Amino acid sequence: MASAPPIPADPRPHLVDCCIDGSACTACGHVAARRHDRCERCLGSTTPKSFGPSGTVWSSTTVHLRIGDIAPPFVLAYVDIDCGPRVLARIVDAIEVPAGGVVRIVGNDHGDLLVEAVAS
Numbered sequence: 001m002a003s004a005p006p007i008p009a010d011p012r013p014h015l016v017d018c019c020i021d022g023s024a025c026t027a028c029g030h031v032a033a034r035r036h037d038r039c040e041r042c043l044g045s046t047t048p049k050s051f052g053p054s055g056t057v058w059s060s061t062t063v064h065l066r067i068g069d070i071a072p073p074f075v076l077a078y079v080d081i082d083c084g085p086r087v088l089a090r091i092v093d094a095i096e097v098p099a100g101g102v103v104r105i106v107g108n109d110h111g112d113l114l115v116e117a118v119a120s
Ligand SMILES: [Zn+2]
Pocket: 025, 026, 027, 028, 029, 030, 039, 040, 041, 042, 043, 044
């Protein structure tokens, strides 16, 4: 099995076709939003795995401060990606999505994962 690529300094998830390029542990099933050679939880072997693009908001908040080039207000959310890890994402157009709301990965901006609300 090929080893995972080196972990870049930027800890945010890397996207391939709007899905997270992550890994899953072959021993305990732990999933990660990054490629790892070893499981973060049990140090078992991992296999590359793609997660997304859909997920469910676990929690969200509106930010009213400028962060770098990102003008306020914007909405950050922790999203439980379907069958995948929980990741931090920014919701496009600062639309508030309550916990339990369904979102979909649409890309990234300034390295941040971007999601949009999915009509239910
Ligand atoms: Zn594990």
